[in-house]
Amino acid sequence: MSEIKKRLSSIIESPNHDTTDKLQKICHLLDQEIPYFNWTGFYFKNGDKEELILGPYVGAATDHTVIPFGKGICGQVAVSNQTFVVPDVHEQDNYLSCSIDTKAEIVVPIIKNGENIGQIDIDSHTLNPFTQEDREMLEWLCGEVAGIL
Numbered sequence: 001m002s003e004i005k006k007r008l009s010s011i012i013e014s015p016n017h018d019t020t021d022k023l024q025k026i027c028h029l030l031d032q033e034i035p036y037f038n039w040t041g042f043y044f045k046n047g048d049k050e051e052l053i054l055g056p057y058v059g060a061a062t063d064h065t066v067i068p069f070g071k072g073i074c075g076q077v078a079v080s081n082q083t084f085v086v087p088d089v090h091e092q093d094n095y096l097s098c099s100i101d102t103k104a105e106i107v108v109p110i111i112k113n114g115e116n117i118g119q120i121d122i123d124s125h126t127l128n129p130f131t132q133e134d135r136e137m138l139e140w141l142c143g144e145v146a147g148i149l
C-alpha cells in the first residue's frame, strides 16, 4: 500500500475522531501531499432531494454550496455514478466555476450499498494534472469512506 493510502487509512480507522473530522482531515492530507490538488472537498446527497450539499473541504470558499443533480461536473457525477476526469475545464459546457484559477477537475462518486450518496471533488490550477494513480487512489478512498458513512 502506498504511503498516502496508509495515512488515509489511519485517519479513516481512527477511534478518536467523528466522521466529519475524518473527512476534514482527509481533505487536509490530500491538499498538503499533492501539490496540484488545489481545492479538495466532499459533497453529499441532501436526503431525498436531487441536490448535493457541500461537506468538509480545504481551499477557497465556493458559491456552489448546493448543486442540483445534472448541473456542473459534480451534478453530472451524481447521476452518472462514474468518475469524471476533466483535464481542461474550459472545454466543458456543463461546468460550474469555483475559481478563475481552476484548470482541471476530478470527481469520484461515493457508492454505499449500490447507492450514490456523495462524492469527492478535486480542483487543480494545473492543466491535465491527474494521473491514473490519482484516480485509483481516489476511487479506493471513496470505497473506504463509504464504509464510515
Ligand code: SME
Residues within 6 Å of the ligand: 039, 062, 064, 067, 071, 072, 073, 074, 075, 094, 095, 096, 097, 098, 105, 121, 123
Ligand atoms: N466545478 C464544480 C463545482 C464545485 S467547485 O469545483 C468546488 C462543478 O462543475 O460541478
